[in-house]
Amino acid sequence: MEKLIEYILHFGNLNQQQIDFIKSKATELELKKDDYFSEAGKIPKYIGFVSEGVFRFCYYNNKGEEITYYFISENSFVSDQQKFDAQAAATDYIQAVTDCKMLVFSKKDWDEILNTILDWDKISAKITHKCLTEAMDRRSPLVSEDGTTRYLSFLEKYPMLINRVPLSLVASYLGVTQQSLSRIRKNIR
Structure with missing residues (x-):
């Protein structure tokens, strides 16, 4: 739990009451190797913070081949953020590559944090921006x-x-x- 709070505090300031509120909304979740955190065709249930383990983002191309395009490991958020926020069906898969432990937030709990903590939208936007930037930095050179x-x-x-x-x-x-x-x-x- 402390790693999660430490991570969040890189993106904004929170008082102890706000930290305690975030902690109260987090639930521990364990996934076994090959379990799915999010599946194509289903609405993502959670946004998660990886405590232990490795996840991969993947999809199936038009030939039916499985394509892995991103990895997430410890001390990072994992989610299909756009689909989670919109509560729309995912188009990709997020799968545990190893046994994983994480802290997760349901859409209801995430929204409660957003509606309760002043400037949470700014903190969340900075976290999302960092994750997207890292994904692009890791992916774009692979093309050429x-x-x-x-x-x-x-x-x-x-x-x-x-x-x-x-x-x-x-x-x-x-x-x-x-x-x-x-x-x-x-x-x-």
């Missing part, structure tokens, strides 16, 4: 780089994930086959 450069960038941006995420998911994220990733890894050792 070769496989080796993409893999080296992955190692630089996600240093703690390489031993926690299956190589098949890393290959999907990088847009290469698992065989190509094996060759890339072999060539840079």
Whole structure:
């Protein structure tokens, strides 16, 4: 819980009463590896803060291939924010890559925080902006780089994930086959 509060305080000031209110609205949730936090076609139930574990964002392309396009690990918020806010059906999946522990907020509780804490909308907007900026920074170079450069960038941006995420998911994220990733890894050792 303290990591969540520490994270939020980077984006704005809260008094003890506001902190206690946020804590009272958080619920602990554990997901097993391969469980879904959010599924395409369903309305996202929660916004979450990851205490332990790794999640991936993925979708299926028009060929039915599963494409991983983002990873989230500890001390970060995870949500399909736009669909959560609108209470609309998600188009992507958010899946636990490892066993995960998190603090979650239902739409009702998130709205209560928004309606109770002055300037929560500004704090929330800053958090969302940071998450979107990080996603874009991690994703945009992948379009123009070769496989080796993409893999080296992955190692630089996600240093703690390489031993926690299956190589098949890393290959999907990088847009290469698992065989190509094996060759890339072999060539840079």
